[in-house]
Each structure stands twice: as C-alpha cells, then as structure tokens.
Amino acid sequence: MAEPIVITRSVSLDPSEIEETFVRASGPGGQNVNKVASAVQIRFRLMDSPSIPEPMKRRVVALAGRRLTKDGVLVITADSHRDQPLNRQEALSRLIDLLRQGAHAPKARIATRPTLASRQRRLQGKSIRSGVKRMRGNPRPDD
Secondary structure: OOOOEEOOOOOEEOHHHEEEEEEOOOOOOHHHHHOOOOEEEEEEEOOOOOOOOHHHHHHHHHHHHHHEOOOOEEEEEEOOOOOHHHHHHHHHHHHHHHHHHHHOOOOOOOOOOOOHHHHHHHHHHHHHHHHHHHHHOOOOOOO
16 A cells, blocks of 8 residues: 655545546657657546545635636646656646645735835825926926
C-alpha cells in the first residue's frame, strides 16, 4: 500500500483517490511527440473525497476555476517536460499546492478609516495635479 500524501498536519490524501492518465503532449517535438504519451492528466474527485473537510473543499473550488468540472472533479494536466515521470511529479505537486492554498482560511480584513494626515496628503496631491492641468489650457485673462 502506498503512503498517504500529506497536505497539512491534519489533512492527508490516499493515493488511490488520484487517477492518472497519460496522453500525448501537444506542440512541437519532432517524431517523438506522435509516439510517446508523456503528458500526464491527474483527476481528483474533490467533492467525493472523504479526506478533505467541507470548508477546505469550498475554498479549493473557488481557487480551482476552470480546472474543476461540473461533477466536482479536479483535472490537472502537465506536459511541460519530455519525460513522463517529471510531468507526473509536476502534476502531483500542482495538486498538492492547490490543496495547501485551500487549507488555510483567508485572514478577515478589518476595515479602518484613513488618518487625517493621509486625507490631507491626498487632497494636496489632487490640488497640485489640478494646477498642472490648469496650466496646460489656454491662458485666461486675469485682469
């Protein structure tokens, strides 16, 4: 039995939850590209996974974007290397990175008011800018 993949101290994945398929990579590569399936596609059933807690699933869904299918399957493709094991390792590390990002809850923003000095600096900058723009126009008769 393979060792579990550690995401955080409390969350780890069973390797049997990850499905790997090997496909032909796109792009240039000469004669080799049409014969060798070096690209790796990893599929992970995020919504059905018992290893991932619900709040973490919601955060990963928000982070995943187009990589998540309607069925809740996370699909990651790696084809940057010509070597299958390297592509496999890269795809797995991308999956782990995504899950680690989703493991941490974002820090709540505390709304603060601008200080008096910062408001004065902003208004002073606006008046300087308005003076510059005023000087670009046609001269006005002041008398």
